Amino acid sequence: MSIPGVNNRMTRITNIRWMPVLFLLPSVLCYLLFKYYPLLSMVRVSFFRYSIVNPPGEFIGLANYTEFLTSSTFWQAVSNTFVFFALYLGLTFWIPIVQALLLSDIRKANAFFRFMYQLPTIMPAVAGVLVWKWMYNPDFGLLNYWLHFFGLGPYMWLNDLNITKLAIVLPAVFAGNGISLLLYYSAIKSIPTEILEAAKVDGASPWRRMWTMLLPNIRFIIVIQFIAFMSGVLLAYDNIYVMTQGGPAGSTTVVSMLVVNTAFQQSRFGISGAMSLFMFFVIALLTVLQNKISAEKD
Amino acid sequence: MKRTRMAEKGQRSLSFTAYAVTILFTVFSLIPVLWMVSSAFKSDKDIDAYPPKWIPQIPQSIRVTLDYSGLEPMEQADYEKDAMEATWFPWMKNIRENIGEVRITGIRDGKKIFQAYTESSSFRAGQPSIVPSTLFTDRLMDRKLPMIREKKLSTFTWYGDGGSDVSDGKGVAESALSSRFADFYGSSEIIQGKIATIEEKQAWTRMFDSFIAVNKIAMNAAGPLGFMKYFINSAIVTLSSVAIQLFLGGLAGYTLAHLIANKKWQFFWIMFFLATIMIPDISLLLPLYLLMKDLHLVNSLWAIILPHSAWGIIIFLFKGFFEQISKELLQAARVDGATEFRTFLQIVVPLSVPIFAAVSVLTFIPVWNEFVWPLVVNNLPQYWTFTVALNDLQNQSNVQQNMIMASSFISMIPLLVIFVFAQKYIEKGVAFSGVKG
Incomplete structure (x- = not known):
C-alpha cells in the first residue's frame, strides 16, 4: 500500500468506479423513495382489509383481488376504459401526426401556426373543461347552436348514454396535442434534406414523398408517443372526473376512477391498491407486446 | 426558385x-x-345567453338618488345602513346582471346628505358573506354592516348639513335593469328612502372587476398578497422541480450514457428508471401521502416538489442527447486531469443547452398545471398552488363563472410567455434528444 505507483493506480480505479455511483445515487434514492417504496407499500396494502385507525389492518390474502375480479362494476369499468382507448386512438392519436406533416410543407407564418397549436395545450385543464361544459350545455351551448343550422340536435351531450363517451373525447379532437405536434414536427425537420432531394429528382410527387419518406422516417417517435399515449389514455382521470364524474349511470366510469373512488370515498385502500396493481400489469403487458410488434416490423 | x-x-x-x-x-x-x-369580461347572464354572445358588454353604473324628506330624523349610522340595504339587496336580486358599480345618493329637503359607492369587485368578493341568499331583512344588515365597514367593501361619505343643493332629477331611466331596481325600492318595506331618480351609465373601467374580485377573495384566504400568493407558490414549486430535474436527471443521464461500460448494468439502470413511467400516478397518491406524513412534510411546498425528482422520461431524454456527444472529447478532458464532475459541468453542459431547455419547458408545463397531488397533500390556503385555488374558486357556490375564467386567463400568461421565448429551444432540444431515432 505504501508503494506510490500502486496507490496511484488504486485511487484511479476507485475514482472511475465510484463516480458513476455518486452521480446515480441521488436519482436512485429519489426513485426508491418516491416510486418504488410507494409501489411496494401499495402491493402490501392490497393483501389487507386496510384500516386507517390501525394500519394495515386485517390480512385477508387474495380476497381483495377475487372481490374486484368478480364484480360486474369492475368489468364495466374495464370495458369503458378500452372503449375510451379505442375512441382516443381512432379520433385523436393521428391528428398531431397529420398536423405536423402538413405543417412541414407550410413556409409562410410557420412559427405563428406552431405557436397557435400550443395555445390549447397551455390552457389550464380545469378551465378547458369548464368551457367545454358550456359548449355542451343542451340549452344555450355553442355546439347545439351551431348544429341547429344544419337541422341537427339538440343533443344532450353529457346526459345521453350513447354519446357521453364521444363528448369526453371530442375536446381532444379540437385541441389536438401541442407537445406531440412539436415532437413530430421537429422529427420531420431533422430528416436529412438530401434524402428528400433525391426522391424529388427521382420524380416522386410531394404527396408521395410525404407518404413514403416523411412518415416512415418518424416511425420511431410515433412508437414512443404511442407508449405515452397508451398509458395516458388507459389511466385518464382528470378530464372525465370534471366533465361527468363517471356518469350518467356509470357509462363513463373508468378503472382509474374506480381506484380513486374506492380509496378516497369509501376508504377501502386495500382493494383500491389491488385494482391499481391490476392496471399496472395491464399497461406493462401492453407496452411489452407493443415493443415486440414494432421490433418484429424492423 | x-x-x-x-x-x-x-x-x-x-x-x-x-x-x-x-x-x-x-x-x-x-x-x-x-x-x-x-x-372573463362578461356577466354570467351574458355567458349563458342564447344565441351565444362573443363580445363582452360594458358594465352599467347605476346611480340611485333616495329622498329622505318628510321622514323622522335619523342618525348617520341609520342612513348608512339604509344605503347599504339599498345597494346590496337589489344587487343580490339581480346578481347575474352586468352591474359595474352602484352609487346611492341620499337627499333630504333638496340637500345632499350622503353618498355611498360600491364597485362590482367588492360586491363579488363580499356577497357570499354579506348577502348569502335573497332573504333580505333589516336584522341581517345590522349584523353585516360592521363587516362591510371592516373590509371596506362599500364607501360611505357623510355630508350632513354641509351638503350641496341637488337639482331635480330626471326620474327612473328607461331600462329593464333600472325599473327592476325601482320596483325593488318601491315594494321594499326595509329601505326607508323614497326613490327619486335612477340613472344608468356605462362604466368601462369596471370591465376588469372579475380579475380584481378574484384577487380580493384570495386576500381573504391567503393573506395580503392575494392571488399573487398562489402564483408565487406555483412558481417556487415549478422552478425548484425543474432545477432538481435538470441537475439529478442530467447527472444520471450522463452516467447512463458515458460512465457505465458494462452493458448489462447499463440496461438494468435504464429499466430501473424507465419502468416507473408505467406506474399509475393515481395509485401512488395514497402511499405517497402517507410517506409525506411520516416525513412531516404535509402542508409544505416540499411535499409537492420532491416527488417530481423521479420522472423516468427525463433521464431517458438526457441519455438520448448525451449519447451523441463524442467519447473522444470526454476522454481528452479526462486525460487533461479534469474530474468527472468538472467534465460534466464544463464540457457536457455547455454542449447540451438545447436538451436542458427542452426538458425545462417540457416539465414546466405539467408541473405548473398539476392539480390532484397538490390538492391532496396541502390543505392550508397559504400552501396552495394556483390550480388548487382555481378549483376551490370553482367549488365555492357563490363564485361566478367570469371569475373562474378570469383566473384561468391569468394563469395562462406565464406559459404563454415561456412559449413565445422558448419555442425555438424546445424544438431544437426535441430534435436533438434522440427521439428522431
Whole structure:
C-alpha cells in the first residue's frame, strides 16, 4: 500500500468506479423513495382489509383481488376504459401526426401556426373543461347552436348514454396535442434534406414523398408517443372526473376512477391498491407486446 | 426558385391542403381559448345567453338618488345602513346582471346628505358573506354592516348639513335593469328612502372587476398578497422541480450514457428508471401521502416538489442527447486531469443547452398545471398552488363563472410567455434528444 505507483493506480480505479455511483445515487434514492417504496407499500396494502385507525389492518390474502375480479362494476369499468382507448386512438392519436406533416410543407407564418397549436395545450385543464361544459350545455351551448343550422340536435351531450363517451373525447379532437405536434414536427425537420432531394429528382410527387419518406422516417417517435399515449389514455382521470364524474349511470366510469373512488370515498385502500396493481400489469403487458410488434416490423 | 415552381406537380394541391387544414385546426382549437378570454369580461347572464354572445358588454353604473324628506330624523349610522340595504339587496336580486358599480345618493329637503359607492369587485368578493341568499331583512344588515365597514367593501361619505343643493332629477331611466331596481325600492318595506331618480351609465373601467374580485377573495384566504400568493407558490414549486430535474436527471443521464461500460448494468439502470413511467400516478397518491406524513412534510411546498425528482422520461431524454456527444472529447478532458464532475459541468453542459431547455419547458408545463397531488397533500390556503385555488374558486357556490375564467386567463400568461421565448429551444432540444431515432 505504501508503494506510490500502486496507490496511484488504486485511487484511479476507485475514482472511475465510484463516480458513476455518486452521480446515480441521488436519482436512485429519489426513485426508491418516491416510486418504488410507494409501489411496494401499495402491493402490501392490497393483501389487507386496510384500516386507517390501525394500519394495515386485517390480512385477508387474495380476497381483495377475487372481490374486484368478480364484480360486474369492475368489468364495466374495464370495458369503458378500452372503449375510451379505442375512441382516443381512432379520433385523436393521428391528428398531431397529420398536423405536423402538413405543417412541414407550410413556409409562410410557420412559427405563428406552431405557436397557435400550443395555445390549447397551455390552457389550464380545469378551465378547458369548464368551457367545454358550456359548449355542451343542451340549452344555450355553442355546439347545439351551431348544429341547429344544419337541422341537427339538440343533443344532450353529457346526459345521453350513447354519446357521453364521444363528448369526453371530442375536446381532444379540437385541441389536438401541442407537445406531440412539436415532437413530430421537429422529427420531420431533422430528416436529412438530401434524402428528400433525391426522391424529388427521382420524380416522386410531394404527396408521395410525404407518404413514403416523411412518415416512415418518424416511425420511431410515433412508437414512443404511442407508449405515452397508451398509458395516458388507459389511466385518464382528470378530464372525465370534471366533465361527468363517471356518469350518467356509470357509462363513463373508468378503472382509474374506480381506484380513486374506492380509496378516497369509501376508504377501502386495500382493494383500491389491488385494482391499481391490476392496471399496472395491464399497461406493462401492453407496452411489452407493443415493443415486440414494432421490433418484429424492423 | 424558378425550378421548384415549374417542376413540382402536386405541390399546389399539397400547399392548399396544408394551409386549409392548418387554419381549420387552429381556428377550431382557438374557440375554447377565445371563449375563456371573452367570458372573463362578461356577466354570467351574458355567458349563458342564447344565441351565444362573443363580445363582452360594458358594465352599467347605476346611480340611485333616495329622498329622505318628510321622514323622522335619523342618525348617520341609520342612513348608512339604509344605503347599504339599498345597494346590496337589489344587487343580490339581480346578481347575474352586468352591474359595474352602484352609487346611492341620499337627499333630504333638496340637500345632499350622503353618498355611498360600491364597485362590482367588492360586491363579488363580499356577497357570499354579506348577502348569502335573497332573504333580505333589516336584522341581517345590522349584523353585516360592521363587516362591510371592516373590509371596506362599500364607501360611505357623510355630508350632513354641509351638503350641496341637488337639482331635480330626471326620474327612473328607461331600462329593464333600472325599473327592476325601482320596483325593488318601491315594494321594499326595509329601505326607508323614497326613490327619486335612477340613472344608468356605462362604466368601462369596471370591465376588469372579475380579475380584481378574484384577487380580493384570495386576500381573504391567503393573506395580503392575494392571488399573487398562489402564483408565487406555483412558481417556487415549478422552478425548484425543474432545477432538481435538470441537475439529478442530467447527472444520471450522463452516467447512463458515458460512465457505465458494462452493458448489462447499463440496461438494468435504464429499466430501473424507465419502468416507473408505467406506474399509475393515481395509485401512488395514497402511499405517497402517507410517506409525506411520516416525513412531516404535509402542508409544505416540499411535499409537492420532491416527488417530481423521479420522472423516468427525463433521464431517458438526457441519455438520448448525451449519447451523441463524442467519447473522444470526454476522454481528452479526462486525460487533461479534469474530474468527472468538472467534465460534466464544463464540457457536457455547455454542449447540451438545447436538451436542458427542452426538458425545462417540457416539465414546466405539467408541473405548473398539476392539480390532484397538490390538492391532496396541502390543505392550508397559504400552501396552495394556483390550480388548487382555481378549483376551490370553482367549488365555492357563490363564485361566478367570469371569475373562474378570469383566473384561468391569468394563469395562462406565464406559459404563454415561456412559449413565445422558448419555442425555438424546445424544438431544437426535441430534435436533438434522440427521439428522431
